[in-house]
Amino acid sequence: MGILGLGTVGTGTVELLLDSTGRNPLLSEIEIYRVGVRELNKPRKVKLPDGVIINDLNAIVSDPQVDIIVELIGGVEPARSLVLRAIQFGKHIITANKALISRFGDEIFTAADQAGVYVMLEAAVGGGIPVIRPLKESLSINRINTVTAIINGTTNYILTQMQMGSGSFDDVLTDAQNLGYAEADPSADIDGLDAADKIAILASLAFNGRIRLEEVYYEGICKVSKIDIVYAEKLGFVIKLLAIAQQDKKDNLPAPLSVRVHPTLVPKEHPLASINGIYNAILVEGEPIGQVMFFGPGAGAGATASAVSSDILNMVAELKISAQTLNPILTWKLHKHNEITPIEELITRFYARILTRDEPSVVGKLGTCFGKYGVSLESVVQTGFQDKLAEIVVVTHDVREGDFRQALKEIESLDTIHSTPSIFRVL
């Protein structure tokens, strides 16, 4: 076996594979033949025989001694070219790289199909949580209607720390980086793109069709402030970065999918409200199963190594049965593209925090504007003052997003309105 990458996940995986006592006996059949890195002279936490760690990754993916390539480099290039080259040379692939799969899954799965090799990616979504394989195998008979998930550990860690009132945003992010949770470029975590990559993968599996990543709406956590966390709490919510894939029905027929990532006010009694820190959870709803929730550590060396190494063991087990015929349930044959609804068509509740000049008629003016676009309000709270401006928090009933945005545009043009610092969707 050849491993590409010896960073957080690569090191965790090598440590796990070398520590076989009390684990699955198949582990003894796995040889770490080569490990590819960028910098040969970097100090490493794991000790491997001389010559195993090299920096010629192209040589590893074409080496006849290697049957399985484990890609743990991250990012698109050179990961994409190396994986495609490995497939050309008939190697089976294991990867933790959601950025690669969400963008180039089509190309990689098609190449793998033609070459008759497996691609396994349990670690790419939810870190250590088994979710890809359960969706492919144990739940595959269900008609899934919704996947609602917390699938970025770094942002969940930051939001949890903010909620507990500890540390500044930057300090908590640095913590998450030092703990090995964040991506090499942490803006992918913060801006919601990492969660978008992951929900695109889950949605393709759950709804049996490819997803165009560019159609997935995503927003990150930059606009979530301590003030909003406190208001949300008073109103009975916690703020979480949710990734949602939902199949709505129109006239009892399946409508296009809604696939999106955004900070969301989650009612405190909802099962996802209590998922804190580095933990992730994926709530799957389908027919006939009902609700199933997967919960566990979403990032970090050990947890992610658990998912990568389980893929390695499963791969070895599959190849023992037959190297000629692939188990069809483990391959990725997604022939159609799923159609995705634009975000303007989403029907949801909203939370908005509006800063106004303190005039007696302002709540009435807000109500009139919202009413004009069919936005009805569930609650309006005039809470306090920020720099001499009155602060009003509204929560709407379900509304079409496009109509809410139009109402807000008109509200923002009123003289009495100063600004709308926060707008979040409510679950």
Ligand SMILES: NC(=O)C1=CN([C@@H]2O[C@H](COP(=O)(O)OP(=O)(O)OC[C@H]3O[C@@H](n4cnc5c(N)ncnc54)[C@H](OP(=O)(O)O)[C@@H]3O)[C@@H](O)[C@H]2O)C=CC1
């Ligand atoms: N960290 C986590 O908790 C999780 C990460 N993942 C995914 O796992 C993958 C790996 O992440 P992680 O281990 O955190 O990343 P790291 O940045 O810690 O490690 C990356 C490794 O890849 C090597 N590498 C990077 N670029 C090149 C290159 N151009 N040529 C050769 N080697 C290269 C680096 O070499 P060198 O050491 O010499 O610099 C390093 O060993 C990513 O796809 C990530 O999204 C998935 C789930 C959880």
Ligand SMILES: N[C@@H](CC=O)C(=O)O
């Ligand atoms: N950066 C990711 C790592 C796991 O996928 C996260 O924080 O969830």
Ligand code: NA
């Ligand atoms: Na997983």
